[in-house]
Amino acid sequence: MPRTTPGAQPTLKSVLQTKEVMEKCDLAISKWMIDDSVPFNATNSAYYQPMIDALCSMGPGYKGPNYYRVRGHLLNKWVEDVKKHVNDFQSIWKKTGCTLMADGWTDRSRRTLINFLV
Incomplete structure (x- = not known):
């Protein structure tokens, strides 16, 4: 049992x-x-x-979510979130003089690499 x-x-x-x-x-x-x-x-x-x-x-x-929702609304929402996150740092940049730069590329295997420089 x-x-x-x-x-x-x-x-x-x-x-x-x-x-x-x-x-x-x-x-x-x-x-x-x-x-x-x-x-x-x-x-x-x-x-x-x-x-x-x-x-x-x-x-x-x-x-x-379908293709159009991901590449449209959801991508835009994510971009807005990233912009807000970057804006949080911009107030600090005025004091430190730092700048954030990004450079990206894709290799032969279609892998994405993004370099962030401060």
Whole structure:
């Protein structure tokens, strides 16, 4: 008879099901990354786990933003956020005399590199 108390250990069946569900989810993410040439080091991004958490909080059936929403409204929103972040530093630049410059390029493997100079 399985334990039904709140602190009971999970059954072997539930543990295996959880591992199977995790494997299915991991496989779906990796298929997308491979199919769309998303660099594997994207999983090291500071935004990767928050994205996964946000997706999980939406539950099944969530339809992600389409091409036009990402390249339009969401990109503009992100640009506004970055501008606000830069504006926070601009007040300090008047005191320190520093300037922030960015230079970017893409290599043969289509990897983007952005250099920030202060």
